[in-house]
Amino acid sequence: MGAFALSSTDPVTPDAAEDLQPQRLHHWLDHWAQRQSDAPALQDERAALSYGALAAAVDAAARGLREAGVRPGDRVLGVGENCNAAAILVLACSRLEAWVSLVNARLSEREIDAFLEHSQARMVVGLGEASSEAVRHLQRLGGAPVRWPGAGEWLLAPGHPQALPEPVSESAADQVAALIYTSGTSGAPKGVMLSHANLLFIAANSRRQRRLTNADRVYGVLPLSHVYGLTAVLLATLSAGASLVLAARFVPEAMAKALVRDGITVLHGVPAMYAKLLEWGERPGNTLRAPALRVAQSGGAPLDQALKDRFERHFGLPLQNGYGMTEASPSICQTRLEAPRRDCSVGPPIPGIEVRVVDLQSRRPVPVGETGELWLRGPNVMKGYYRNLALTAETVDADGWLHTGDLARMEADGTLSIVGRSKELIIRSGFNVYPAEVEDVLNAHPDVVLSAVVGRPVPGNEEVVAFVEPVPGRTLDTEALRAWLRERLSPYKLPAQIVVMPQLPASATGKLYKQRLREQALQLSTSKET
Incomplete structure (x- = not known):
């Protein structure tokens, strides 16, 4: 794809990466592997990879998948939990122009089978070294072990070998990078098609909002199978040349230890994680410190005032808040580091998008301070739901507005407060x-x-x-x-x-x-x- 470069003499600052114009997810990796090959990139419970080693592992995995029959436009279903191999699979599929669909290994057989059937994935990849559940799923599907240099041991199973590949486009806005299945749904699966441009836009926004540099250490316990973990955690970290410490599952004690041992500077979590982390820290004999932490981010669910206050009293820094949804890749609103808030507002819309709050009946904008449904339009809006044109048309209108189904209130200062789901x-x-x-x-x-x-x-x-x-x-x-x-x-x-x-x-x-x-x-x- 299109070349891009940043002079090796340029200082590594939060703004240095702005000169890059990546067209595919793996372009960030290519850049930093050339610029800082020996710098730490990924670390899981089994291994640590430098940027150079990660690039080599991605190349090896891409070659192996290609030899196994994966073609441009094919869907690849990855079953596992957070580990280096999950990140390698995402980047290898990007290099192959294949669609990656990561799903959590803790899902039931019924759910995995439904995603496999809906996606018509040509290949199923089990990331078994970090997940015994992934091994069981792949054994059931007839998976065979393979080992590629630097990538560890994977399990490969045929999915739908006769499935046709989807068209491939040079355009980052048209080429699908990831197929994300939304959680908590019932009935037929909803596969959200997110393009390279969708994901790169949000990754860059996340990098800017958290002022990431290559000196940062980010804790990655949010699942990479969820769009928050994929974009704001994995891709944003790689875009800055920073390093990511991956955790397969949330364990309060493990997070507490990582904050000290690994020098974590940026922490992402959902409110439930922060609540349980603080509860662990209040138990007799436990100590909860974060000597290097400079950014703590909450998202994925509503943040309540009591939890925010408890966190800020304990750690002495703001608990930032944000709001998004899978169909928006996912970020929509974000509080700002330079303007921390005492309330639980989700902050103003991220730069580069439009939002409006509309009446549920008339669909006309409501006055400031009144509640209505939140709509947005911008480069983060999904391409659509895979194999479901009717549902796509219901969710994204002819003018490009994504109807979130969430109730919001625009405040006089331009920030948004999320009131709840219209269906709730x-x-x-x-x-x-x-x-x-x-x-x-x-x-x-x-x-x-x-x-x-x-x-x-x-x-x-x-x-x-x-x-x-x-x-x-x-x-x-x-x-x-x-x-x-x-x-x-x-x-x-x-x-x-x-x-x-x-x-x-x-x-x-x-x-x-x-x-x-x-x-x-x-x-x-x-x-x-x-």
Whole structure:
């Protein structure tokens, strides 16, 4: 693809990479492998790779996949967890002009099979060295082991050998790089097609917003199979020539150790991770320090004020907030390092995109301060849903506006506050109840780690049901919790039922499975508390 270069005499600063114009995901790697071959690039539980070693491993994997039959335009389904091999697969597919679709190995056989069938992937790759679950999936699919220099041992299984490749385009905006399956969906899979231009735009934005340089050490526990982990963590790190410490799964103690041992300077996580990290740090005998940390970023789920305040008191630096969705690659809004906020606003829109807040009925923009559905338009908007033109047309209109389905409010200072999902809005006796508001109050209780609020239909109305996860080792008094809520919420917002669970169901990214909780709420009697 098109050549690009940055003089080796240029200083390595956050802005130095702006002269680069990569057209494919692997172009960042090619650049830094030439400029700083011996600098650290990736590290997982088994090995550390320099930029030169990573480039060699990507070349070897690309050759191996090509010899195994992967062609430009083919889909490649990667099954695994965060490890060096996952990053190598992403970059090798970019080099081959193939579409990569990373899925978490902890998914069920049914889910893996559904993604394989929908994507018509020519090849399934198991990243087994970091995941016994990946080994089981690939053995079931007839996978055979292969080993390529620097890439470790992989398992290859035929997917759909007769599947036709998709057309290949020179244009970074037209060529699909990744097929991301959205989490928490039911029914037929939704495969989001993201182009090289989509992903490169967000990676560059993430690099700028966090002011990444090649001196940074980024902690990568958010799954690379999720678009947040793929773009804002992996690709943004590589775009800056920085190094990424990969963790297969979130373990509070492991994150705490990495903050000190690995000199982590940039930390990404979902609110549930930060809540459990702080809870671990408050246990007797534990110490939670981050001597090199300069940026802490929250995303992937709503951030509540109590958690933000706790984090900032402990670490002495702002917990930045952001908002996005898979269909937007994913970033839409981001708080700024130079203007930290005390509230839980998601900040202004990222540079280079347009947003509007519209009335749900008329679809006309609403005044500042009023709630409506958030729409956006820009280079981060997906190409569409794979093999689903009708759903694509429903989500992205003829003028290029992506209808997020999220309820937002534009503030006078140009920042956005996310109120909730339009589909999650609870209408109680004619009044709107936004689950995030109730969750914010619940999470502020000292005995609550996490909460999730859902609606439950009852004859002629809808009621509020709250699921709460208590601090380990503590007994949660639901009557005391009700009193706490009555002091802080209007009567129509109060839960009809509070359900205490040892652990709320969540995805690998920490995103709560609210659909499961809605189903559970329907099965529970309103007259009985657990």
